[in-house]
Amino acid sequence: MKLITHNMLTSKILKNVVTGYPLKIHAVKAELKKADFQPDFIARMIKKIDYKTLYQAAETLGYAEGMPKTEILNEEDMNNEETLKKLHEVLLEIEVIEGDLECPETGRKFPINNGIPNMLVNEEEL
Amino acid sequence: MKLKELESHLQEIETFTDPKLYLEQYITTPHLASQIAFNIDKIYDDIHSKNLCEFGIGTGMLTIACSFFEPSYSLGVDIDTDALAICQKNLDYFELENPVDLIQADVKQLLLKKENYEKFSNLFDTCVMNPPFGTKNQRIETEEKQLGIDIQFLKIASEFCSNSVYSLHKSVTREYIKIKAKQWNMKMEVVSELKYNIPKVDSRNKKLIKDAKEKDIAVDFLRLTHII
Numbered sequence: 037m038k039l040i041t042h043n044m045l046t047s048k049i050l051k052n053v054v055t056g057y058p059l060k061i062h063a064v065k066a067e068l069k070k071a072d073f074q075p076d077f078i079a080r081m082i083k084k085i086d087y088k089t090l091y092q093a094a095e096t097l098g099y100a101e102g103m104p105k106t107e108i109l110n111e112e113d114m115n116n117e118e119t120l121k122k123l124h125e126v127l128l129e130i131e132v133i134e135g136d137l138e139c140p141e142t143g144r145k146f147p148i149n150n151g152i153p154n155m156l157v158n159e160e161e162l
Numbered sequence: 163m164k165l166k167e168l169e170s171h172l173q174e175i176e177t178f179t180d181p182k183l184y185l186e187q188y189i190t191t192p193h194l195a196s197q198i199a200f201n202i203d204k205i206y207d208d209i210h211s212k213n214l215c216e217f218g219i220g221t222g223m224l225t226i227a228c229s230f231f232e233p234s235y236s237l238g239v240d241i242d243t244d245a246l247a248i249c250q251k252n253l254d255y256f257e258l259e260n261p262v263d264l265i266q267a268d269v270k271q272l273l274l275k276k277e278n279y280e281k282f283s284n285l286f287d288t289c290v291m292n293p294p295f296g297t298k299n300q301r302i303e304t305e306e307k308q309l310g311i312d313i314q315f316l317k318i319a320s321e322f323c324s325n326s327v328y329s330l331h332k333s334v335t336r337e338y339i340k341i342k343a344k345q346w347n348m349k350m351e352v353v354s355e356l357k358y359n360i361p362k363v364d365s366r367n368k369k370l371i372k373d374a375k376e377k378d379i380a381v382d383f384l385r386l387t388h389i390i
């Protein structure tokens with residue numbers, strides 16, 4: 037699971053959960069997997085993601101150094117090549133391989149095995 | 163990338179080892195998948211530098227085929243642990259340079275609450291998929307078959323993507339899908355008409371027989387686009 041994907045996941049499917057976001061990451065194993073740097077793509081994506089959640093996730097995994105420490109990125113950040121490179125790493129290259137995602141409200145855990153988060157829930161949980 | 167070359171790459175993809183009937187686990191053949199990806203790229207330019215998603219990714223055939231045309235980011239969803247494990251293996255094998263992520267989820271559950279997947283909505287440009295047919299009049303008949311699942315796949319794909327949804331459907335459902343598309347404010351076109359081989363089922367144990375072919379069925383390769 038890459039952090040761009042984590043940025044979109046919620047546990048709202050669960051009964052009585054209000055926001056279910058962001059899911060807390062507990063990583064047992066994480067890796068860096070190189071991907072081609074596409075500055076235009078990163079600039080485009082940064083407008084669509086929740087930066088605060090991304091920052092927190094990167095911090096949990098020990099990769100926040102070099103990221104602008106702010107809630108919302110400004111124009112300057114979005115035009116800075118170094119910042120975009122860092123965001124590329126954080127969004128697309130860091131992979132959580134083993135661990136779980138925890139619902140912030142109920143504590144329900146969604147396991148991540150072999151890099152794949154399991155978001156399936158039982159009928160009774162809906 | 164030449165069409166033939168793409169097809170031969172795709173022949174390396176490992177397929178379902180123990181296909182589950184009720185999930186309609188059969189692959190898009192390398193021959194079909196290469197043509198599909200090739201046409202989406204050449205005719206519509208809907209892959210390069212785009213965000214892609216696939217529902218029912220299975221062992222990864224279509225997403226890997228599309229990866230040869232360099233999407234920015236791809237997400238594959240499937241309900242089945244075994245299929246996803248093989249898919250992950252295939253992705254590792256191809257050492258793709260474009261990022262691909264997988265999640266395990268049930269399309270039926272995703273659709274339950276809109277807020278559940280809202281953050282994904284419009285992150286994607288294009289969806290390419292081969293959903294379960296879900297229709298009744300089929301030789302591979304099981305009680306648990308997910309009825310109407312083909313439309314649910316189309317629905318979720320239309321909500322995730324801001325641009326185009328490419329999908330394979332039985333030709334007999336064409337008029338019905340056209341009506342659905344209209345309800346969702348989308349335009350449907352038939353890109354091509356295909357013949358599809360669904361593997362034969364052993365009537366005693368209800369298992370798919372490897373390498374045995376059922377009669378060809380007529381399938382439409384559809385493109386749905388949002389009307390703005």
Ligand SMILES: C[S@@+](CC[C@H](N)C(=O)[O-])C[C@H]1O[C@@H](n2cnc3c(N)ncnc32)[C@H](O)[C@@H]1O
Nearest residue numbers: 185189190218219220223240241242268269292
């Ligand atoms: C016809 S196969 C296509 C496999 C692959 N995309 C390909 O083209 O080779 C349909 C896939 O949908 C998955 N599937 C079936 N029902 C599902 C559901 N409710 N939610 C998510 N995936 C589902 C199956 O596990 C299977 O991998």
